[in-house]
Amino acid sequence: MITYLLRRIGHGILLLFGVSLLLFFLQQAAPADFLTDMRLNSQISDQTMAALRAQYGLDQSVPVRYLHWVKSSIRGDLGISFAYNVPVSGLIWPRIQHTVLLTGPALFISWLIAVPLGVLAAANRKPWIDRLFAGSTSLFLSVPDILLALLALLLALSSGKFPAGGMSSSSSSTAIASSHVRDVMWHMLLPVTALIIGSLAPILRQVRSSVMEVMDTTYFRAAEGHGLGRFTLLFRHALQAAANPLITLFGTSIATLLSTSLLIEVIMSWPGMGPLFLESIQARDLFVVIGSVMFITVFLLAGNLIADILLFVLDPRIADPRIADPRTRVDA
Amino acid sequence: MDSTYAPLLRVAGLRVAYRTAGGARVSALRSLDLEVAEREVVGVLGASGSGKSSLTQAVLRMLPRNAEVEGQISFRRQEILTAGSRELRNLRGGEIALISQEPALALNPVLSIGRQIDDVLNAHRSLSSQSRKEKFQLMLRDVGFPDPDRILRAYPHQLSGGQRQRAAIAQALICGPSLLMADEPLSALDTVTQAEILDLLTRLKSQMNLAMIFITHNAGVLSALADRIVVLRDGEPIASGSLPQLRLSSDPYVRGLLCPQKNLFSSSAKPASSRGAGSRDECSAQPILRVRNLSKSFVQKKVFGRKAFSVRALDQVEFALEAGTTTAIIGRSGSGKSTLARCIAGFEKPDTGSVEIHAKEAEKSSRAVQLIFQDAGSALNPRFTALDVVAEPMLISGQLNAADRKRRALHLMAEVGLDPESHLRKALEFSGGQRQRLAVARALAANPQLLIMDESLAGLDLPLQAQMLRLLLDLQSLHGLSYLYISHDLNFISLFAENVIVMDQGRIVEDLPVSMLAQSSHPATQALVAAGERVHAAGVEVAQ
Numbered sequence: 001m002i003t004y005l006l007r008r009i010g011h012g013i014l015l016l017f018g019v020s021l022l023l024f025f026l027q028q029a030a031p032a033d034f035l036t037d038m039r040l041n042s043q044i045s046d047q048t049m050a051a052l053r054a055q056y057g058l059d060q061s062v063p064v065r066y067l068h069w070v071k072s073s074i075r076g077d078l079g080i081s082f083a084y085n086v087p088v089s090g091l092i093w094p095r096i097q098h099t100v101l102l103t104g105p106a107l108f109i110s111w112l113i114a115v116p117l118g119v120l121a122a123a124n125r126k127p128w129i130d131r132l133f134a135g136s137t138s139l140f141l142s143v144p145d146i147l148l149a150l151l152a153l154l155l156a157l158s159s160g161k162f163p164a165g166g167m168s169s170s171s172s173s174t175a176i177a178s179s180h181v182r183d184v185m186w187h188m189l190l191p192v193t194a195l196i197i198g199s200l201a202p203i204l205r206q207v208r209s210s211v212m213e214v215m216d217t218t219y220f221r222a223a224e225g226h227g228l229g230r231f232t233l234l235f236r237h238a239l240q241a242a243a244n245p246l247i248t249l250f251g252t253s254i255a256t257l258l259s260t261s262l263l264i265e266v267i268m269s270w271p272g273m274g275p276l277f278l279e280s281i282q283a284r285d286l287f288v289v290i291g292s293v294m295f296i297t298v299f300l301l302a303g304n305l306i307a308d309i310l311l312f313v314l315d316p317r318i319a320d321p322r323i324a325d326p327r328t329r330v331d332a
Numbered sequence: 333m334d335s336t337y338a339p340l341l342r343v344a345g346l347r348v349a350y351r352t353a354g355g356a357r358v359s360a361l362r363s364l365d366l367e368v369a370e371r372e373v374v375g376v377l378g379a380s381g382s383g384k385s386s387l388t389q390a391v392l393r394m395l396p397r398n399a400e401v402e403g404q405i406s407f408r409r410q411e412i413l414t415a416g417s418r419e420l421r422n423l424r425g426g427e428i429a430l431i432s433q434e435p436a437l438a439l440n441p442v443l444s445i446g447r448q449i450d451d452v453l454n455a456h457r458s459l460s461s462q463s464r465k466e467k468f469q470l471m472l473r474d475v476g477f478p479d480p481d482r483i484l485r486a487y488p489h490q491l492s493g494g495q496r497q498r499a500a501i502a503q504a505l506i507c508g509p510s511l512l513m514a515d516e517p518l519s520a521l522d523t524v525t526q527a528e529i530l531d532l533l534t535r536l537k538s539q540m541n542l543a544m545i546f547i548t549h550n551a552g553v554l555s556a557l558a559d560r561i562v563v564l565r566d567g568e569p570i571a572s573g574s575l576p577q578l579r580l581s582s583d584p585y586v587r588g589l590l591c592p593q594k595n596l597f598s599s600s601a602k603p604a605s606s607r608g609a610g611s612r613d614e615c616s617a618q619p620i621l622r623v624r625n626l627s628k629s630f631v632q633k634k635v636f637g638r639k640a641f642s643v644r645a646l647d648q649v650e651f652a653l654e655a656g657t658t659t660a661i662i663g664r665s666g667s668g669k670s671t672l673a674r675c676i677a678g679f680e681k682p683d684t685g686s687v688e689i690h691a692k693e694a695e696k697s698s699r700a701v702q703l704i705f706q707d708a709g710s711a712l713n714p715r716f717t718a719l720d721v722v723a724e725p726m727l728i729s730g731q732l733n734a735a736d737r738k739r740r741a742l743h744l745m746a747e748v749g750l751d752p753e754s755h756l757r758k759a760l761e762f763s764g765g766q767r768q769r770l771a772v773a774r775a776l777a778a779n780p781q782l783l784i785m786d787e788s789l790a791g792l793d794l795p796l797q798a799q800m801l802r803l804l805l806d807l808q809s810l811h812g813l814s815y816l817y818i819s820h821d822l823n824f825i826s827l828f829a830e831n832v833i834v835m836d837q838g839r840i841v842e843d844l845p846v847s848m849l850a851q852s853s854h855p856a857t858q859a860l861v862a863a864g865e866r867v868h869a870a871g872v873e874v875a876q
Contacts, residue, residue: 125397217437218432218434218437218438219437219438219439219440219441220440221394221432222430222432222438222439222500223440223448223451224394224424225392225394225424225425225429225430226424226425226429226430226451226452226455226503226504227420227421227422227423227424227425227426227452227455227456228421228425228451228452228455229421229455232451232454232455236443236451237440237443237451240440240442240443241440241441241442241443243442314442315442316442316444316487316489317441317442317487317489
């Protein structure tokens with residue numbers, strides 16, 4: 001298990017290297033850089049331009065700049081932002097915390113709702129329940145995330161009861177800690193709700209179909225025939241046997257939730273990764289773009305790793321090398 | 333004392349029908365009456381499709397959603413069909429227990445055996461953890477586990493088929509029910525294990541004062557166990573009585589179930605014994621198949637680690653097969669027989685050794701060997717029509733044009749006893765027996781000299797097995813085919829094969845003519861013979 005983990009982490013680091021290389025060479029293919037807009041300004045002389053280029057290191061060749069960036073990353077800076085003139089990591093870190101503040105609770109709550117609801121939908125096969133389930137999940141699946149975010153914004157503006165953006169009221173940062181926490185949570189309410197609504201439908205569907213599949217198996221029917229209670233039957237025997245595809249989905253749901261979150265952050269002006277990412281792309285602030293993408297990659301890798309560890313822990317068959325071989329069983 | 337007679341279970345006028353998607357109704361049971369007294373074992377015997385399994389499901393009220401039920405089922409005078417969900421739950425597992433056909437599928441793969449048994453006990457009794465523990469120990473020892481603690485911690489995949497069936501039996505009986513319903517509890521196990529489980533059930537029956545409904549298509553297993561046998565055909569009981577009484581029946585269906593061999597000999601085919609030595613001399617000049625020094629290991633990588641497991645599936649296997657003869661390879665599951673078949677057919681590459689067909693390397697004459705699998709249902713492409721299935725080998729060899737292919741395919745279908753008119757039906761629309769015929773027709777389309785059958789008849793019930801065997805014998809004399817029949821079962825082999833090769837742990841432990849089987853001194857062979865006699869008492873008796 002430990003060696004497996006180390007190997008997976010090693011793979012992850014290699015992957016990050018690949019992503020950074022790709023990003024470096026892809027941005028080279030872009031027709032402009034950070035200073036392009038300045039060049040159009042006739043008041044700035046060619047000498048100043050050249051000096052600026054040298055200062056930002058844009059006059060060097062791509063491999064050299066990549067090496068510089070790697071060195072800076074090892075120091076923990078991830079390069080210097082052109083626009084803010086500070087290390088990228090210092091710029092990104094608080095933003096990541098803010099994004100996690102949205103996606104973490106959203107992830108937790110949407111699974112907390114979806115699992116029992118999906119199990120119950122699988123267990124109660126009445127035509128009207130089936131139709132309601134199919135109809136509502138299709139509806140939520142077909143609503144684009146951006147519409148959800150705009151609706152949340154509309155709700156905030158029209159009702160006037162919810163904060164329409166930002167992470168805290170201007171007055172609260174100076175106030176005492178407990179009321180600041182309450183204020184931030186109040187601001188989280190709409191974006192988190194939008195995130196949950198956006199991510200619920202696919203999870204619900206997967207839970208229901210996985211559990212339904214288990215309910216068709218011989219072992220589930222046998223357990224039913226032994227007179228087990230409904231709760232034990234559904235939440236231990238069915239859910240645990242149905243868990244594998246759900247765990248895999250959990251890993252990937254982190255990724256989808258993150259991308260939805262970036263969008264919602266931009267629209268609801270939540271000071272997370274979303275607005276920073278967008279702004280850095282528009283300004284061609286190279287190292288911030290790369291840093292952001294690297295962090296998103298880390299999230300995806302972590303999601304998959306967590307899913308694999310959960311699978312390993314929860315399914316006794318995965319850890320067992322003897323599974324396919326009848327002659328190495330306990331005894332024969 | 334209560335003077336009125338009250339059976340443990342009373343089924344009266346039970347009808348079960350299934351609504352199909354097209355709106356039609358398919359009848360599974362029509363007006364079944366059945367009574368089971370306390371401590372009585374009733375065997376229910378029937379071919380597949382006779383409605384046997386609908387009976388157990390109806391008694392536990394576990395029929396699928398599309399089933400319609402009429403009639404009365406009462407357990408100790410308690411109506412089951414109208415019982416509330418709470419009463420029903422108390423009956424299930426508490427009073428009436430079920431063990432099902434596939435021990436591999438009847439246990440939850442992600443829960444430990446202990447957890448699963450504990451859940452059943454918890455559902456019906458509230459006991460302290462200490463007394464639960466004692467009960468587990470007792471029960472698991474009763475079903476023949478010497479070390480209960482290890483089994484309680486184990487997961488189903490860590491147990492062998494027989495162990496799983498024992499665990500499933502322990503799970504079913506942990507609450508001390510009065511009635512055990514066993515739905516084909518042996519058919520997924522190898523013969524030796526079948527005999528062990530049968531002994532276990534016989535012992536538990538008297539030890540726990542169990543009444544039983546034992547459902548099977550194999551009359552042999554009932555001879556020792558059942559007090560009374562009910563024969564079902566198309567959902568109706570057509571005969572009942574003890575096994576000796578039923579043997580006197582003149583009904584062809586009953587006779588077919590009790591002694592399928594009789595059907596076999598009523599046909600034109602001659603039994604193996606009368607074909608015998610004469611033909612062997614003519615062909616012995618050159619063996620059709622010669623296997624030399626064949627070894628094959630499977631290396632299995634550990635999923636999350638570096639260690640690799642190596643399993644010796646075949647260990648220096650050598651034998652030869654004469655043209656026009658039949659050889660059976662028998663052995664318990666995991667003895668390497670299927671790997672051998674796959675090596676001969678060219679699906680696996682052996683590590684060492686050679687397979688020669690007509691003294692040529694097997695790879696160069698692969699079409700001369702055809703393999704027929706156990707489950708024709710999954711071996712045929714469901715989207716193909718019967719014609720596509722049979723014509724495909726000819727299409728691949730590319731020697732015939734479309735019209736000739738069709739003519740030959742229809743001819744082959746007729747030869748294996750299928751109606752050529754049905755050549756446009758999809759493979760899955762045929763019944764199990766018909767699909768196996770289709771698989772044989774497809775194999776014949778490649779003009780093979782050697783047919784390898786890997787448990788090819790095992791999925792069929794006895795009357796169908798007998799029909800298929802007759803067909804295979806006819807085809808053998810017609811085309812001069814050689815057969816290599818692979819089985820864990822001694823049931824038909826004594827009639828079918830000239831030679832028997834016994835395999836154990838990847839080695840050939842014996843290679844002998846079938847008539848010498850009973851005199852063998854090798855323990856593996858003896859175990860197979862003894863188990864075969866035990867399980868197929870009826871069949872072996874008739875054969876002798």
